[in-house]
Amino acid sequence: MAKIQTIDLNFSYRAKHQTIHAVKDVNLLLEPGLMQVIIGKSGSGKSTLLSLLASLQTPEQGMILVDDMDLQKMDADQYRRKRAAVIFQAYNLFPLLTVQENIIYPLLLNKIPKRTAETQAEKVLEQVGMDASFLKRFPATLSGGEQQRVAIARALANQTDIVLADEPTGNLDTKNTERITGLLSSMAHNQGCCVVVVTHDLSVAANADRVFAMDGGTLSGVAP
Amino acid sequence: MNPMKQLLRRPIHTLFAILLLSAACAFLCISSGIFLSVQESAKMIEDTYVTLAVPNPDAFEFSSSSKTTDAWDALLSAAENEAAVKAVYQHAFISAMSPELSPLLSVQEEMHYDPSLDKPSDYAAFVVRVSDAAQTPSGGWDVSADIEQIVLLHPGYTVRSRLRFSYWNASGGADMDPPETGKTYLVYGRFVDDDLLLRQRLAEQVRCPLEEVDLSKISTEGAAALKKELLSRGFAEGLGDIAAEYVQEKTGRTTTLSPDELEMVDTASLFPQVLIDSETDRPFITVTCIDQPLDTFLCREENALWAGILRNAVSSQHGFPVIGTDRADTLYAFCQQTAYLSQGRVFSAAEYLSGEKVCILSERLAIQNGLHIGDSISLQFYGAGDPFQLEPSRQSNPFAQDYYPELADEADRGQFEIVGFYRQTDSWEYSLGQWTPNTILVPKAACPTRASSPHRTLFLSVVLKNGMSQRFLDSIRQKGLPENAFQILDSGYERIADSLENSVKGAGRYFFVSIVFWLAALIIYLFFFVSKQKEDVARMRSLGASSGEVRRYLFFFASVPAFLAVLIGMGLALAGMEAAVQYICSAGSRLDTALSELYHSSSATAMIDVSVRKSLICLISGLQAGAHLAFFLLFSTCMVKAKRIYVVNLS
Numbered sequence: 054m055a056k057i058q059t060i061d062l063n064f065s066y067r068a069k070h071q072t073i074h075a076v077k078d079v080n081l082l083l084e085p086g087l088m089q090v091i092i093g094k095s096g097s098g099k100s101t102l103l104s105l106l107a108s109l110q111t112p113e114q115g116m117i118l119v120d121d122m123d124l125q126k127m128d129a130d131q132y133r134r135k136r137a138a139v140i141f142q143a144y145n146l147f148p149l150l151t152v153q154e155n156i157i158y159p160l161l162l163n164k165i166p167k168r169t170a171e172t173q174a175e176k177v178l179e180q181v182g183m184d185a186s187f188l189k190r191f192p193a194t195l196s197g198g199e200q201q202r203v204a205i206a207r208a209l210a211n212q213t214d215i216v217l218a219d220e221p222t223g224n225l226d227t228k229n230t231e232r233i234t235g236l237l238s239s240m241a242h243n244q245g246c247c248v249v250v251v252t253h254d255l256s257v258a259a260n261a262d263r264v265f266a267m268d269g270g271t272l273s274g275v276a277p
Numbered sequence: 278m279n280p281m282k283q284l285l286r287r288p289i290h291t292l293f294a295i296l297l298l299s300a301a302c303a304f305l306c307i308s309s310g311i312f313l314s315v316q317e318s319a320k321m322i323e324d325t326y327v328t329l330a331v332p333n334p335d336a337f338e339f340s341s342s343s344k345t346t347d348a349w350d351a352l353l354s355a356a357e358n359e360a361a362v363k364a365v366y367q368h369a370f371i372s373a374m375s376p377e378l379s380p381l382l383s384v385q386e387e388m389h390y391d392p393s394l395d396k397p398s399d400y401a402a403f404v405v406r407v408s409d410a411a412q413t414p415s416g417g418w419d420v421s422a423d424i425e426q427i428v429l430l431h432p433g434y435t436v437r438s439r440l441r442f443s444y445w446n447a448s449g450g451a452d453m454d455p456p457e458t459g460k461t462y463l464v465y466g467r468f469v470d471d472d473l474l475l476r477q478r479l480a481e482q483v484r485c486p487l488e489e490v491d492l493s494k495i496s497t498e499g500a501a502a503l504k505k506e507l508l509s510r511g512f513a514e515g516l517g518d519i520a521a522e523y524v525q526e527k528t529g530r531t532t533t534l535s536p537d538e539l540e541m542v543d544t545a546s547l548f549p550q551v552l553i554d555s556e557t558d559r560p561f562i563t564v565t566c567i568d569q570p571l572d573t574f575l576c577r578e579e580n581a582l583w584a585g586i587l588r589n590a591v592s593s594q595h596g597f598p599v600i601g602t603d604r605a606d607t608l609y610a611f612c613q614q615t616a617y618l619s620q621g622r623v624f625s626a627a628e629y630l631s632g633e634k635v636c637i638l639s640e641r642l643a644i645q646n647g648l649h650i651g652d653s654i655s656l657q658f659y660g661a662g663d664p665f666q667l668e669p670s671r672q673s674n675p676f677a678q679d680y681y682p683e684l685a686d687e688a689d690r691g692q693f694e695i696v697g698f699y700r701q702t703d704s705w706e707y708s709l710g711q712w713t714p715n716t717i718l719v720p721k722a723a724c725p726t727r728a729s730s731p732h733r734t735l736f737l738s739v740v741l742k743n744g745m746s747q748r749f750l751d752s753i754r755q756k757g758l759p760e761n762a763f764q765i766l767d768s769g770y771e772r773i774a775d776s777l778e779n780s781v782k783g784a785g786r787y788f789f790v791s792i793v794f795w796l797a798a799l800i801i802y803l804f805f806f807v808s809k810q811k812e813d814v815a816r817m818r819s820l821g822a823s824s825g826e827v828r829r830y831l832f833f834f835a836s837v838p839a840f841l842a843v844l845i846g847m848g849l850a851l852a853g854m855e856a857a858v859q860y861i862c863s864a865g866s867r868l869d870t871a872l873s874e875l876y877h878s879s880s881a882t883a884m885i886d887v888s889v890r891k892s893l894i895c896l897i898s899g900l901q902a903g904a905h906l907a908f909f910l911l912f913s914t915c916m917v918k919a920k921r922i923y924v925v926n927l928s
Contacts, residue, residue, distance in 0.1 A: 109819060134821025145816050149286040159820045
């Protein structure tokens with residue numbers, strides 16, 4: 054069960070003539086077994102915060118503690134491989150790999166036998182509402198919603214204790230949004246995962262256990 | 278992630294990438310092959326084409342040895358201090374006797390017979406019976422005789438039945454016994470085949486091959502009728518010289534013979550020698566009456582002088598002219614390409630330096646004597662000095678001196694290994710700087726120190742830097758020497774100089790373009806094919822792939838098509854290089870391009886050979902493969918280390 058805590062977290066993007074302070078003095082506590090949503094308008098810094106939590110970027114100031122351990126001192130590759138699964142808004146599926154190959158890729162990184170990984174892939178695909186006929190298809194032949202579900206299935210398959218999702222329902226219809234929200238919620242509640250969802254979809258926020266609001270890079274509110 | 282799977286799932290892209298890199302690889306291999314070939318050819322051409330400056334005999338006064346020496350010294354000084362000069366070589370001359378070698382004679386090639394070229398093998402001795410004698414105005418005697426016994430004659434000569442010779446009192450007085458008709462004489466001297474000279478003259482006059490001249494067609498009756506007819510037409514002068522007429526049967530062409538020429542039929546001339554009797558220190562002429570068999574005559578003590586003369590004459594018949602050189606290829610005939618190496622090799626730098634006992638013979642002399650490369654011949658050096666001492670204006674065909682034991686030193690004897698044969702376009706050419714096929718070439722350091730360096734065109738080679746002849750001549754003129762002091766032989770270098778320069782530049786340009794093309798192809802490959810993987814790299818990294826795993830993936834993803842491309846490019850280059858060379862060679866006469874001219878002018882022989890070219894292509898391909906790998910390693914490392922790769926590619 055993973056707990057994430059940020060302490061005075063800061064991050065800026067430096068362009069040619071200006072510096073954009075994307076995350077400013079963010080202090081938050083993300084607990085296991087809860088589905089936590091970060092909401093905010095575009096440019097509020099929520100996706101940057103997520104990428105910092107995923108160790109895709111390094112904070113300028115402050116620190117991120119994962120189970121009270123400084124994330125920067127941890128092996129980032131091992132962290133992403135074994136502890137944190139990231140679901141991207143743009144799916145980020147490998148276009149030249151089949152659905153099955155996409156799903157089993159993180160499992161193979163973790164040295165799970167291919168046969169076991171394939172069985173696992175079939176199972177998680179079913180969990181996201183897709184049958185085995187999708188396994189051999191390439192992402193380009195899937196709709197946006199289907200691709201997002203495959204991306205979620207890939208995150209589920211690895212059974213990490215942290216799930217970081219960036220606008221996971223941005224391209225889904227209402228029905229699938231509900232299904233995915235339910236799935237993420239169930240991961241938090243049933244598997245004890247620390248689920249962090251960045252979204253501007255209030256229907257997703259409505260199902261969250263805790264909601265953080267961000268504005269101009271700072272944490273502007275927490276509910277409840 | 279399996280890079281092979283990734284490549285095969287985008288076959289068009291992969292194929293295009295392979296083709297692009299293959300073309301770049303092939304182009305680079307071919308152009309570098311051509312570049313190196315041209316460089317090699319140019320270097321060989323620079324080495325092969327020797328620009329030679331030789332003293333022009335017309336610019337000298339040979340009648341005065343002091344003037345010649347001064348002029349020679351001025352030339353040497355001018356040449357040695359000139360920046361356009363690469364080196365100055367003064368070749369040496371000496372005679373050598375080789376008992377086991379039989380020299381060639383010009384008389385053996387009848388059309389080229391010139392008695393002066395056959396020295397000193399033309400010494401002959403006969404026992405003759407005098408048939409006629411006439412006193413000359415100076416008190417000597419012109420004698421006609423029948424040959425009774427050949428005592429000494431080179432086997433190359435045809436034996437004639439009659440001999441003509443003149444002799445006089447060598448002591449200068451007029452009190453000498455007249456030759457007695459019917460008595461036998463021993464005569465010794467230089468042999469001239471009059472019969473052959475007559476046939477040469479007739480062949481030239483009636484314009485027919487020498488072998489078609491038939492001396493039985495000489496008619497004295499015809500001459501009388503001709504004389505009568507000419508008299509009737511009013512031609513009176515010179516008719517007294519017409520003794521006979523010759524009619525060529527096939528063509529009907531005619532010519533007349535003088536009384537002297539009429540006497541040349543089946544006749545030879547002998548020119549007796551004036552020698553010094555070492556005991557009495559008095560001169561004597563080599564004609565003596567013998568009233569006993571020759572063997573008896575020679576065995577008598579008072580005739581020991583004659584026995585010695587004949588012994589020395591036999592040795593002289595095995596005398597050969599020897600040219601000692603520090604660089605054989607700068608000899609005038611080699612530069613003028615009237616002589617060239619037909620087998621074996623020239624002397625090595627070490628042989629020149631150490632004076633190794635090695636020699637180069639004419640191919641014809643070797644054939645006549647059954648010699649091969651690697652055989653050895655003995656040479657006893659003798660004599661020294663200017664071979665043309667008595668013929669100051671002579672500039673070619675140096676001949677061996679007459680042999681006398683006192684001219685030789687036992688220490689100057691040695692076995693010389695034959696390392697090469699030269700061939701002459703005309704063995705008996707009597708023009709500037711030529712030598713006879715009896716001439717033996719040895720390293721100068723192998724000659725005794727007394728060997729001379731005569732002041733003749735043949736014995737001085739001023740090697741100029743190619744393309745600098747005009748500068749050299751200008752400098753010579755500025756130094757106050759005659760404008761024609763030197764004759765330049767550049768073997769046609771001036772004609773190809775521009776082509777050579779353009780070819781080297783052209784090949785360099787092609788090579789440069791091919792490198793640019795290769796780099797461009799590599800950049801296109803990296804940025805439009807390999808770097809398309811950056812999104813996958815970002816995905817891999819975001820899913821926890823380590824940098825090593827990603828680098829390995831990228832490296833193989835980039836290397837597999839590149840490796841295939843190098844293999845294909847190498848194959849294309851191996852096929853294309855030969856085709857390119859063949860095309861350039863065959864198109865030499867049709868294409869007005871500098872490159873083709875170069876290959877045409879060098880007959881493609883200077884090109885580095887095929888096996889080297891193939892090795893070169895393999896080497897260049899290997900280097901390219903190595904460069905690819907290094908590039909890919911660097912590129913994949915850079916991509917993996919790019920800090921913003923996730924943000925840029927995943928957002």
